[in-house]
Amino acid sequence: MIEVRSLTYRVGDADILKGVDLELPEGGITALIGPNGAGKSTLLHSIAGLNRPAAGTVRIGTLDPFAASGPARARTVALLQQTPVAVSRLRVRELVAFGRWPHHRGRVTSRDEDIVDEALAAFALTDLAGRQVETLSGGQRQRAFIAMTWAQDTPWMLLDEPLNALDPRHARDLMARLHRLSRETGRSVVIVLHDINAAAGWSDRIVAMKDGRVFAHDTSTALLRPDTLAAVFDTPFDVLEHKGRPVVVAR
Amino acid sequence: MARVVFAAVLAGLILVSLGLGAASLAEDGAWLLMVSRFPRTAAALLAGAGLALAGVVVQQAVQNRLVEPSLTGTPEAAMLGMLAVTLIAPGLSVAGKMLVAAASALAGMAGFLALAERVPRQDPMLLPIVGLIYGAILGAVATWAAWYTDLMQYLGIWRLGEFSGVMQGRYEWLWVVAGLAVLLYAVADRITILGLGEAQARSLGLDFRQTRGLGLVIVSVLTALVLVTVGAFPFVGLVAPNLVSRWRGDNLRANLPLIAGLGGTLVLAADVIGRLVGHPFEIPAATVFAVFGAGVFLWLLHAAPGRSHG
Numbered sequence: 001m002i003e004v005r006s007l008t009y010r011v012g013d014a015d016i017l018k019g020v021d022l023e024l025p026e027g028g029i030t031a032l033i034g035p036n037g038a039g040k041s042t043l044l045h046s047i048a049g050l051n052r053p054a055a056g057t058v059r060i061g062t063l064d065p066f067a068a069s070g071p072a073r074a075r076t077v078a079l080l081q082q083t084p085v086a087v088s089r090l091r092v093r094e095l096v097a098f099g100r101w102p103h104h105r106g107r108v109t110s111r112d113e114d115i116v117d118e119a120l121a122a123f124a125l126t127d128l129a130g131r132q133v134e135t136l137s138g139g140q141r142q143r144a145f146i147a148m149t150w151a152q153d154t155p156w157m158l159l160d161e162p163l164n165a166l167d168p169r170h171a172r173d174l175m176a177r178l179h180r181l182s183r184e185t186g187r188s189v190v191i192v193l194h195d196i197n198a199a200a201g202w203s204d205r206i207v208a209m210k211d212g213r214v215f216a217h218d219t220s221t222a223l224l225r226p227d228t229l230a231a232v233f234d235t236p237f238d239v240l241e242h243k244g245r246p247v248v249v250a251r
Numbered sequence: 252m253a254r255v256v257f258a259a260v261l262a263g264l265i266l267v268s269l270g271l272g273a274a275s276l277a278e279d280g281a282w283l284l285m286v287s288r289f290p291r292t293a294a295a296l297l298a299g300a301g302l303a304l305a306g307v308v309v310q311q312a313v314q315n316r317l318v319e320p321s322l323t324g325t326p327e328a329a330m331l332g333m334l335a336v337t338l339i340a341p342g343l344s345v346a347g348k349m350l351v352a353a354a355s356a357l358a359g360m361a362g363f364l365a366l367a368e369r370v371p372r373q374d375p376m377l378l379p380i381v382g383l384i385y386g387a388i389l390g391a392v393a394t395w396a397a398w399y400t401d402l403m404q405y406l407g408i409w410r411l412g413e414f415s416g417v418m419q420g421r422y423e424w425l426w427v428v429a430g431l432a433v434l435l436y437a438v439a440d441r442i443t444i445l446g447l448g449e450a451q452a453r454s455l456g457l458d459f460r461q462t463r464g465l466g467l468v469i470v471s472v473l474t475a476l477v478l479v480t481v482g483a484f485p486f487v488g489l490v491a492p493n494l495v496s497r498w499r500g501d502n503l504r505a506n507l508p509l510i511a512g513l514g515g516t517l518v519l520a521a522d523v524i525g526r527l528v529g530h531p532f533e534i535p536a537a538t539v540f541a542v543f544g545a546g547v548f549l550w551l552l553h554a555a556p557g558r559s560h561g
Contacts, residue, residue, distance in 0.1 A: 045450070048454060049453075050450060050453050050454065069456075070453070070456035070457060070458055071456040072456075073456060074454065074455055074456025075456070078454060079450070079454040080451075080454075081448070081450040081451060081454070088446070088447065088501055089496050089497075089500040089501040090443070090500060090501045090502055091500055091502070094500070094501075094502045098440075098443070098444060098447070098455060099455070101440065101444065101455050101456070101457075102455055102456040106440050132500055149454075152454075152455070
């Protein structure tokens with residue numbers, strides 16, 4: 001379980017996070033939604049131990065990501081940032097293999113090799129393994145970075161807007177893959193999404209943030225109501241139902 | 252195949268370099284080889300390797316392929332340190348002078364890093380330009396200091412890299428490059444991870460700042476070593492890593508030896524060409540290399556992103 005208590009993060013005089021309290025149970029996909037500047041990305045970085053907060057605590061199980069050693073933290077939680085360095089001339093397999101680094105720290109075992117192969121297969125990259133990341137399309141490149149994060153083999157995987165710059169087919173494909181993989185492996189995924197319908201379609205629960213705080217936290221169906229969404233985004237929405245799932249339409 | 256060609260070219264250059272000079276090897280050949288020709292050849296290879304390695308480490312540390320130590324103010328800072336030593340403690344041992352040069356190179360590098368963190372990343376050309384200006388400012392200070400203290404000659408020697416003065420007993424510090432190369436190879440994975448950027452590196456559990464600090468200390472020492480023993484060679488740190496990156500990619504565990512080898516080969520080639528063109532007179536290797544390096548730099552700026560050969 002992830003427990004966030006009274007988390008405050010400050011840049012200069014601006015409070016980006018204003019006392020966030022949040023409990024996320026293990027398993028499934030949690031979507032983090034909210035308007036630009038709500039603090040979603042900052043919260044994700046704080047949970048991953050990369051942003052040291054001004055106040056408050058984070059626990060991932062028993063691990064304190066700010067006190068833990070780098071490798072211990074990196075074996076518990078993996079973060080993929082929003083815009084990974086795009087110009088890498090690493091080959092896809094080399095990139096994905098770096099996900100194993102917190103485990104082997106330079107001494108690669110055959111188990112590491114196997115996990116890299118599995119991650120390549122899980123994200124349909126086996127045929128691209130020898131290609132340089134730089135030469136891939138946007139969708140393939142995003143898959144390669146997510147496969148690296150997957151190969152890190154952590155109980156918690158945090159993805160910051162992974163659907164950015166993906167066309168509908170690749171976005172759907174990625175969400176379906178993550179949904180299936182998290183079911184199969186029991187690993188927990190926290191994912192920042194701007195597409196509310198991607199959250200509606202694939203996530204088990206949604207955390208809506210606004211203005212540096214958690215505004216609402218519930219199952220997808222319970223949270224996606226016109227009044228809640230209107231209050232989070234300050235804009236009117238209709239929520240329809242399609243094949244038993246909510247579909248959100250900006251009015 | 253490419254590797255065989257590369258090895259053959261390198262071997263050929265070494266033979267030419269050993270055989271080339273005003274004096275004939277027929278008389279006292281062994282002595283001549285030991286005192287002059289071998290030291291000169293080794294110095295060119297070591298200096299080139301050191302500069303190429305320094306280049307790739309800086310590039311990974313700031314995630315920008317278009318920088319190298321001479322575009323970070325580091326050599327100018329080292330010159331300032333050497334000027335200070337020459338004025339204040341001229342009797343200091345060579346080791347002491349080397350240490351001062353490395354320390355001031357590191358201070359110069361730290362200044363560059365502070366600038367780099369404030370430069371927007373969208374346009375990769377911006378950082379080398381900022382570094383160029385920063386280096387020019389430090390260089391101007393060095394020129395001013397040297398002018399007032401009548402040390403312009405020293406500055407001239409440091410600024411123009413060449414190997415005609417290399418003899419047994421006057422280049423051995425460059426062997427430290429070989430030691431640092433081994434150290435870099437041991438941390439090659441970490442340096443590659445630096446190139447993925449700070450957030451990604453830290454998410455993989457790497458202590459980003461500590462690793463970058465270690466890398467930049469090595470860069471400063473490499474830059475100071477080469478500058479003090481044979482002078483400055485712009486472009487080597489840019490050209491060798493970029494050519495290898497285009498050819499073989501960015502995995503330093505696999506490519507560091509190649510980068511070092513190419514840097515050494517290119518500088519040795521520049522020295523051999525400089526000795527052949529106006530024989531028996533010599534053109535400084537740095538001048539020869541600058542012609543080639545500037546051309547490659549222009550090509551790097553304009554060339555489309557390379558396609559891979561899977």
